[in-house]
Amino acid sequence: MDATTGRLVRKLRLRHLELLAVLAEADTMRSASAQLHLSQPAISKMLGEIETCFGARLFERSHQGIQPNALGAGAVFHARAVLNQLTRATEDVGAMQQGAQAVLRVGAPSVTATVPSAIARLRARMPGAVVQIREGRVQELIQRLLTGELDCVYGAVTPELLTADITPLLEPVAMLQDELCVLASTPPRGTSRARSRLRWRDLGNAPWLLPPKDTLVRQAFMTAFLNDGATPPVPVIEAISSVTIGALMRQDASLLCAVRQEHARDEIARGGVHRLDIVPKVPLPSFGLFFRRDGMERPAVLLAFAEAVRAAAAPRRARGRKA
Incomplete structure (x- = not known):
């Protein structure tokens, strides 16, 4: 522990850290004093003690209120981390006292x-x-x-x-590596499960259930068709909720759905759907x-x-x- 940190340990109290976290959210001294049940002069004094310990101005005061500056934002971040660690320590000790x-x-x-x-x-x-x-x-x-x-x-x-x-x-x-997967509850029309592999362009006329255009999966899906020399199909249903996607896939056997591998593994484990083997593979961020x-x-x-x-x-x- 260096001299500066040692000084902070000796001078700062947990109440000071609590004040930093409250001030960042409260915007005014009055609001902070109400939350901490302290007078405004006491709040001002404590903030002065904090800034003296750090050797820098941490908050900017104005008629509109009080706001952390760049240095203050860093101090607030670490104050919250310390307080969260203290909360966790309390919870952990309590859980272990109960047998965890x-x-x-x-x-x-x-x-x-x-x-x-x-x-x-x-x-x-x-x-x-x-x-x-x-x-x-x-x-x-x-x-x-x-x-x-x-x-x-x-x-x-x-x-x-x-x-x-x-x-x-x-x-x-x-x-863990990830890739784009296609799920179906039955083989697409004109294909068979026995067929070893499909290409993206083979599925251009299928009814698709896809996430919205601004999602990574949808963008990868469109790129897969373009790279395979085909126009990306327009989905018959757009949805992003995994619960909705799973329910639709199991109730409408005609649908195909593009999802991440993590989602595919979860749906397959629940039963009622299987993954189609499609080439070329389309990697997604890990x-x-x-x-x-x-x-x-x-x-x-x-x-x-x-x-x-x-x-x-x-x-x-x-x-x-x-x-």
Whole structure:
């Protein structure tokens, strides 16, 4: 610990960190004082103590209120991370007092076959582990990972994630290749399951269920047809909800659907649909399991989950090599 950090540890209290987080949301001293049940002079004094410790002005005051500057935004981010870690420590101790071996908080998309399989493997290895799954978009989940709300995130490596400033803060620990898949409940008209492989252009007249045009899957679907010398078909149904897609596929046997491999594995496991073998294969951005790059020792449950994700992905890799 360097001298500056040591000074912060000695001078700052958790109440100071709470004030930073509240001020960033409150916009005014009055609102912050009401939330913290402190007088405005007390709030002003505490903020002065914080800025003295950091040796910099963190908030800009005006008649309109108070806003964090660039330095303040960084301090607020780390204050929230510390407070989240404290909340987690309290919850973990409480859970372990109730008999839990460990607590793991995982961020993941709402449709994934890998994460449930990995959790089942983890629970077989560590029956006392408690797992909390938080679902959402990968960018939102990554932010929650960086602020200490989550232990890891499993999600697609989107172009937005690759170009974000936060990428150096992430540690990828498992990367899984992904590709565009086509699902059907019955063989398309004019084809047979016995037929070894289809081309994209063979399915131009089929009734398609597709996600909207602004999605990565839809764009890859259109590119697949163009690269195969065919005009991309217009879908008869557009939907993005996995629940809706699954229900439609099982109730309308004429439909074909383009989805990510992660979604395809989940639907196939539920039964009633199968994957068509179509060439050429169309790769999509990989899925990855990410930790925070914080230099801290990883708890055993987190390392065990990473191994479980790799093991759950092993059959997929084997099928890919065989293909």
